[in-house]
Amino acid sequence: MSDKRYCLGLDFGTNSVRALIADAENGQTVAIAVAEYRRGERGVLEDRSNSHIARQHPADYYDGLVASVQQVVEAARSTAKFLPVDIIGIGIDTTGSTPIPVDEQGVPLAFDPRFEDNLDAMAWLWKDHSSIAEAERITELAQQHRPEYLKQCGGTYSAEWFFSKIWHCLNVASNVFEAAYSWVEFCDYVPALLTGTLQPDEMKRSICAAGHKAMYSEEWGGLPDADFLNLLDVRMGALRERLYKQAYASDVRAGDLSEEWAQKLGLPAGIPVAVGSLDAHYGAVGAGVREGTVVKIIGTSTCDITVAGAREGPPHIPGVCGVVQDSVLPGYYGIEAGQSAVGDIFNWWVTEICEGDSEQHEVLTKQASELAPGESGLLALDWNNGNRTILVDARLSGLLIGQTLQTTRAEVYRALIEATAFGGLTILVTCGGIAEKNPMLMQIYADVTGRRMELSRSEQTCALGAAIFGAVVAGEDRGGYATAEQAQEAMTGTKVTSYEPNAADHEVYQELYGLYRRLHDSFGVAEHSDCLYDVMKRLLEMKHKVSTQ
C-alpha cells in the first residue's frame, strides 16, 4: 500500500454510468470512465403510444457498472502510481426516483424470464410521467388526511415519485405488482448489489430518496403509515411492511464490497461503500454546496440544491419541491428545486426537429451567439417535460410564441436556452455537463439572473460527490474524513473562469422575463386570468428595437 488514498465515485445518469477515481487528499480526478447504456433509446425504453412512459432495464445498470469500473481502474493504473488497494471508499449516486420491482431476494423482476419484455417490470425512470392521475390522488388524500406529508415535498406529490409509480403499476399491471415482493430505489439497489445486501429487509435505504421522493420522515415514524396507504389501495397498505422502516444518510456504510463483486471489478474485497443518494444531491456536494450557496446542476434536466442549518427547524420556501433533513449533508436540511427538462429540450430541438447531432448543437450555438437578447422576437416556456419547480405539474407542455416566416433554427435554439434561464432565476454555482460545454448558455444565465455564474472545478461533480462520501465512510483512520464538510473542504472548489452579467442585456432580459412570467402564470396557475393581447406586440417591438439599434 502506497501513501496515496483514492475514492471511487459511481454516478448512474439517464443515459450512461460514469466512474471516477479521485485523489482523497484534494479531490483531483485520477481517472474517469463512461459506459453508455445499450438498450432502448440511449438506455431509455419508450412506448410510442404513450409519451409519458420512460423505463430502463436493470441489466444496463449491471453491465454499465462492470464496464465503467473495469475501465476506470485500468485507466488509473496506466496514468499514476495508482493501486486498487489504495481505494479507501466507494460512493454511488443514481437518477431518482427510479423505483425497481424486486423479488424476495432483491433481484429485479426484469431478470425473471417471465417479465423480461414487460415494460412495467423494468426500472421506472425518474422522468416517467405515466402516473399523473395517481400523483394527483395522492396529493388530494394527503391534503385531506396527512397535510404534514406534503410540507416537505413542496405541497404537491409528483408523478415522478416512488408511490405514484408503484400505485400506477398496481393499476395498470397488477401481475407485476403482485409478483414484486418489494420495490427498491435505483440508488439503493447498486450499493446493495456491491455489498451483498440485496435482501430487501437488510438493504440500507437512502434518506435522500426516501425523504424527497417517498414522504419518509422520522417526524411521523418513517414512511407514510399503513392507514394512509390503505386509502390508496389496501394492497399499497400491505406493501408498506415489505418496504423499509429506517433510512440512512450517506455518511453511513451500506456495507463492504463483497468477494463476488471485488472479483468482478478487479478491486480488493472489504472496501466500505456509502449509502447511496440521488445524483443531483451528490452533484451539489461535489460542487461544494454550503449554507448561502445554491448549486445548479445543468444536464438533461436541472436541479437546484442548497442546505440550511437544522437548528431552526425546516425552512419553508415557496417553489421549493423538497426539504429533507440529512438528504444532502448530514446535519443540515437538504433543499431541492429544479426544472424537469433543460438539456433534453435542446436535444429535442436538435435531434427530433433539426435531425442533427452534436455538430448541429455547435452550429446552432455559434449562430445563436450572434443574436442579441430580444432580437429573435421569440419567447418559449420550458415545459416540454412538465414543470417541477413552483408549479410541480407534469400536465404542462412546451410553448413557443413570436415566430414569423423568417424564424430560424438558431433563433428557436436560443429562445429555448433563454426559457430554461427564465425557468430558474436563482443560481450561484453551476455544474453539470452542459454548463461545461456551452459558454453561451452560461452567459445567458448570468445575463438573465443578473448574477455572477461560477463553474465547479470538477467536471464530474456527481461522481465527485459520490467519491466524497466514499472518503467519509472510509473514516479518518483509513485516511478519509470524519465529516462530509471536511471532505468537501479538501476535495471541492470552483474554477477561475466565471461569467459576469452584462447590464444592458440584463435589462432586456428583465423585460422578456416579465412576459415569460405572464405566460407561465397564464398556463400554469389555476384560476389565473390575464389579458395577453400585448404579448406578441411587445415581442415584435423589442425585436424591432434591437434589430434597428
Next chain:
Amino acid sequence: MSDKRYCLGLDFGTNSVRALIADAENGQTVAIAVAEYRRGERGVLEDRSNSHIARQHPADYYDGLVASVQQVVEAARSTAKFLPVDIIGIGIDTTGSTPIPVDEQGVPLAFDPRFEDNLDAMAWLWKDHSSIAEAERITELAQQHRPEYLKQCGGTYSAEWFFSKIWHCLNVASNVFEAAYSWVEFCDYVPALLTGTLQPDEMKRSICAAGHKAMYSEEWGGLPDADFLNLLDVRMGALRERLYKQAYASDVRAGDLSEEWAQKLGLPAGIPVAVGSLDAHYGAVGAGVREGTVVKIIGTSTCDITVAGAREGPPHIPGVCGVVQDSVLPGYYGIEAGQSAVGDIFNWWVTEICEGDSEQHEVLTKQASELAPGESGLLALDWNNGNRTILVDARLSGLLIGQTLQTTRAEVYRALIEATAFGGLTILVTCGGIAEKNPMLMQIYADVTGRRMELSRSEQTCALGAAIFGAVVAGEDRGGYATAEQAQEAMTGTKVTSYEPNAADHEVYQELYGLYRRLHDSFGVAEHSDCLYDVMKRLLEMKHKVSTQ
C-alpha cells in the same frame, strides 16, 4: 384564322408568373407555362435586419412576362391546331396591393440606375409589413374623420395596403418618394405595359385594387380626398392629383396589344387586353364564384372570396376585410376575407426549420396523414405573417403549444395545417396550388369545417379567371362573351372528386377549435382576458385519449 377561339391569361404570383392559353368555348387548358422570378429569395428581396420587408424588382415581372408568354405560345403551337391569331383577348392578374413607384412616363424607378439597388424603389410586395405604424395611424385618422372609408375594408386599414406603403416610403426614404411621379399597382402596370398606356394619367386602373386596397369608391368621388391625405402628410395630399380619378372593372379594355409587345411575345398586335385585377379575385372567377358560393384560394396565403347582388346595397359581414362593388364580377359586390400565410407557414417549417425541400413536404405529409386529430397534443396559431381576417392585425406572430420531448416534425407540420383550417372555417369551393397537391390538407379542412370540400376543375383558376376576362373584353362579336357570368358558365366547373367530412374527426376538431379560439382571442383581441390554465391539460388529455383508443 381557324374556327377556334383562345384567350391568354397571365397570373403573376409571389414567386413566378404563369401563362395559360384556354379554349374560349369551354375553358379547357390548351397550354401552360411558368417562369420563375430570378432575383432575391425566389423573387422576394428581403432585408435580414427587418423581417417585415418584402420587395420585388419589376425586372422580374418584365422577364417573366416575356419568357412565360413565349413558352406558352410555343407549347400551344406544338400540341393543337393553335395559331396565335386565334387569341381573342388577354387578361392579367397579379399579387396586390403591390405598389410600384414610377416616373412621369410610368417607368418603375427600379429601372433608373440611381435606384437599381434601393429596396425602397422596388415593388412593395403584398406581404411587406414594414408599414405597420402608418396603417395604424391611417385607421385612427379615418375613424375620426372618414369612418365611411373603413366600412368597405373591414374596419381597419392594413399595413399591406397601398397608402400605408407609400406613406412609409415617404417616412423612411423621402428621396424615393420625391423621385416618384406616381405609384401604380402591379396589376395596373402589366396591362399598361402591354398596351403602351404606361403614362400614369392614361393608364386604366383596376377597381379591384383601388377599392380593396386604396379606399377608392364612387360613393365619395374616388380615392380618399386631399384633405384627408393632408392629415397624413401634405406631400401625400399633393400626390393624390398624380394618382388616378377613375378605376375600372375588368370587363373594360385597358387597351390593345401594342406593336412593340406583339413582336416581343410573338402575337399579333391589337388583341384587346382587359383591365387587370388582383390574383385572388380572378381565382374566384376562374373557380366559378357566384352568389352563395365561397371560393377559397389556398396558396402561400389564402383568400376567401364571394359575391353579393348589388341591389340591396353593400352587405356588412363581421370579419370580412373588403367589400367593393364590381371588384370580382361586374354588377356585384366583391367580398374578400383571407389568411396572411398558409402555404408560407408550411414552407417555413419545411425550408427554414427542417432544411428540406418538396420531397420533405411529401415525407411529412405521409407521416402526418397517419396521425389522428388530437393525437399530437399540439395546437398552433397560424399568425406567422400576422392575421388578415377578423383581427386585421399585422403585429401578431406564430404560436405553438403542447410540445413534449417526443414531438416530431410531422406532428408540428400537421398542427400547422390544422391551424390554417381553424383560421378559416367557412369554405365551400377550393382552388389554389396547395389544394391540388395535398389531399390530407383537403380532408383536414373538410373535417374541421364539417363541410364538403370541392376542387375547382381548373388547376390554374387565377390564370383562367384572367383568360375569362380576356374573353369578355373580346366581346361576342370576336367570339367572346357579353358578360363575365356567361364566360364563367361556359369556361368553369368543379372536379368530380370531393372531400366529405368524417363525423368523429369533426367532433375532435370542434373541441380543438374551441381551444384555438381561446388562444386566438387571448392573444388577438384587445382587453380580452381568459384563464388558460386548462389549455395544456386538455390537449394532453385529448392526446392521451386518442393514443389509447
